[in-house]
Amino acid sequence: MSDPATLAADVLRERAPGRSPRLGIVLGSGLGGLAEILGEAVAVPYAKIPGFPTSTVPGHAGRFLIGELGGVTVACMQGRFHLYEGYPAAVIKLPIRTFAALGVEALLLTNAAGSLRAEAGPGSLMLITDHLNFTWTNPLVGPNDDAWGERFVGLEDAYDPELRARLLRIAGKLEIRLHEGVYCSLLGPLFETPAEIRAYKVLGADAVGMSTVPEVIVARHAGLRVAAISAITNMAVGMSDVPIDHAQTLRGAAIAAADLTRLVREFAGSFAAGQGPRG
Ligand code: HPA
Numbered sequence: 361m362s363d364p365a366t367l368a369a370d371v372l373r374e375r376a377p378g379r380s381p382r383l384g385i386v387l388g389s390g391l392g393g394l395a396e397i398l399g400e401a402v403a404v405p406y407a408k409i410p411g412f413p414t415s416t417v418p419g420h421a422g423r424f425l426i427g428e429l430g431g432v433t434v435a436c437m438q439g440r441f442h443l444y445e446g447y448p449a450a451v452i453k454l455p456i457r458t459f460a461a462l463g464v465e466a467l468l469l470t471n472a473a474g475s476l477r478a479e480a481g482p483g484s485l486m487l488i489t490d491h492l493n494f495t496w497t498n499p500l501v502g503p504n505d506d507a508w509g510e511r512f513v514g515l516e517d518a519y520d521p522e523l524r525a526r527l528l529r530i531a532g533k534l535e536i537r538l539h540e541g542v543y544c545s546l547l548g549p550l551f552e553t554p555a556e557i558r559a560y561k562v563l564g565a566d567a568v569g570m571s572t573v574p575e576v577i578v579a580r581h582a583g584l585r586v587a588a589i590s591a592i593t594n595m596a597v598g599m600s601d602v603p604i605d606h607a608q609t610l611r612g613a614a615i616a617a618a619d620l621t622r623l624v625r626e627f628a629g630s631f632a633a634g635q636g637p638r639g
Pocket residue numbers: 472473474475551552568569570593594595596597604609
């Protein structure tokens with residue numbers, strides 16, 4: 361079969377023979393360190409995967425990994441593709457469908473985000489319950505790939521309620537405070553103006569960032585179950601005196617990464633055979 365995602369998955373399977381990932385994970389800005397704790401990791405640079413573009417952002421390594429986490433085989437993207445890099449939205453289709461072609465049961469997306477909620481400060485984690493797509497585009501614009509999914513895609517419960525409940529339960533057990541909220545995705549690469557942040561708050565946003573939503577859309581089209589977590593790296597502009605820049609994003613991510621790593625390890629473990637859907 362010549363589907364690009366099938367070809368990409370074949371290349372990954374050749375590099376990690378006999379390994380069947382159950383969970384896919386996308387690591388956000390400054391969160392790539394989570395890949396270091398994968399056991400028996402096989403890393404394949406995007407440049408070696410047919411059809412994959414290469415990631416251009418510092419803090420994004422640009423490789424696909426297959427490894428062991430919490431006793432479960434996982435597939436992991438260390439470095440993602442952002443619309444602000446100049447890619448057309450459709451570029452997101454291949455990596456996300458590669459997870460599906462590898463046979464994962466679910467996809468966990470992580471990102472760095474600015475918080476619009478005073479109680480969710482830098483270094484904290486927010487479970488995404490829903491989104492606002494303010495990129496004004498999405499990867500499914502254009503002819504539909506019928507082999508992957510329906511033309512019209514419903515996004516109610518895009519963030520799987522059972523996976524969300526599972527993550528909240530695990531966070532409680534690990535004594536990690538997991539906020540819940542709506543993620544507003546923006547095109548970037550600009551950070552927002554204070555007026556924009558005030559507007560997004562009125563519209564229901566709890567966090568802002570420049571990724572994730574295009575991936576969620578492709579994953580839902582393909583029928584993958586999705587969960588997503590924001591590592592809060594900063595208060596959104598106008599909400600604190602700390603200036604916002606990429607270095608601050610990476611510093612905030614480093615603080616959040618400790619809790620995120622513990623949470624993700626245990627979440628991966630809940631996909632072990634015999635754990636059942638309630639984990
Ligand atoms: N705005 C947009 N994207 C971000 C932010 C922010 O404040 N922090 C991390 N990513």
